[in-house]
Amino acid sequence: MAQILLPAPSPAPRVLSTPRRALRIAAGLACVPYLSLKIAWIFGSHIGIPAGSSLLAHRTTMIFANGLTVLMDATVLVLVLLLTRPWGLRTPAWLLTLPMWIASGLLVPIMAGFPLQLLVKALGGSVEGSSDGGGGKGSEEFLHDWVFVVVYTGFIVQGIALGSLFVLYARDRWGHLWRGRTGDLARSGARGPRVAAACAALLALVPVALHVLWAAGSDAGLNDARAQERTTSFAVLESLNVVYLGAAVAGALLLTFRWLPALPVKVPLALAWLGSGAVGCWGGWLLLALLVGGEDLTQRLTGPMLLTYSVHMIVGLLVAALGARFLKERAGSTT
Numbered sequence: 001m002a003q004i005l006l007p008a009p010s011p012a013p014r015v016l017s018t019p020r021r022a023l024r025i026a027a028g029l030a031c032v033p034y035l036s037l038k039i040a041w042i043f044g045s046h047i048g049i050p051a052g053s054s055l056l057a058h059r060t061t062m063i064f065a066n067g068l069t070v071l072m073d074a075t076v077l078v079l080v081l082l083l084t085r086p087w088g089l090r091t092p093a094w095l096l097t098l099p100m101w102i103a104s105g106l107l108v109p110i111m112a113g114f115p116l117q118l119l120v121k122a123l124g125g126s127v128e129g130s131s132d133g134g135g136g137k138g139s140e141e142f143l144h145d146w147v148f149v150v151v152y153t154g155f156i157v158q159g160i161a162l163g164s165l166f167v168l169y170a171r172d173r174w175g176h177l178w179r180g181r182t183g184d185l186a187r188s189g190a191r192g193p194r195v196a197a198a199c200a201a202l203l204a205l206v207p208v209a210l211h212v213l214w215a216a217g218s219d220a221g222l223n224d225a226r227a228q229e230r231t232t233s234f235a236v237l238e239s240l241n242v243v244y245l246g247a248a249v250a251g252a253l254l255l256t257f258r259w260l261p262a263l264p265v266k267v268p269l270a271l272a273w274l275g276s277g278a279v280g281c282w283g284g285w286l287l288l289a290l291l292v293g294g295e296d297l298t299q300r301l302t303g304p305m306l307l308t309y310s311v312h313m314i315v316g317l318l319v320a321a322l323g324a325r326f327l328k329e330r331a332g333s334t335t
Contacts, residue, residue, distance in 0.1 A: 079166075
């Protein structure tokens, strides 16, 4: 009897779990308020923008800036698909981790800073100025307060959903790279990582000192606009900048020198990832905002501010490079 050759059955499609499906929906919905406002502003709407706001002074610049931020937030939707679709597992590592590092670096300061600003306000502290991480003008002349609440709440939800999806994805694809404790890692004879970690730690002392001064109430090195924003809220944000720098440096030092052998590998990796992203990406964003908005004499970049945000970027990139090198070596040793 002739045999009937049937085609081999196709592999079952990857079934998305209920938690991941919920996180994907939450991330998508959280992008709607921000994208809606930005697109409305591009097409000429003034919703949420008070009369006399500096945003209305330069129409071309506003369109360019809003178009750029629309693309940045739309990237979140692409990342969500990469993290939840089967083809996302075949994506080159750098093509996913680089935008995820940038996204986490921009979202973490908002996720930490905005709730603390609301707490400061609830406790009666001074919160004069916008809730933009310290890089903008006062909300009374920039945007209506409700815009910050709506947009930053959306950012926080995006950060939680996107971060959770990335952790689940990374656990499935690269979970073996951060198993064990730092004391179990093979000792490397290369001096490069130790020198880089030490340099990052030494460089971080400069912005740490300035952030401590500014948090304590000093206006040394600040431009006029920032000096007028020295409120309780401003002090909180400056204190958080010290925390981000500390996290980045601690992650780098613990990974390279392994001073705490009982510490799980994932702890310094998480510190290096979150700290370097917040320091490097947010520092670069503030630097760009100040350079672009430097037509107003009160907003022009001062030498200490330029030094601070430039060192932020250098420290962030150094620590990120150390983390990437560690993971590459770890992947080679576990194959």
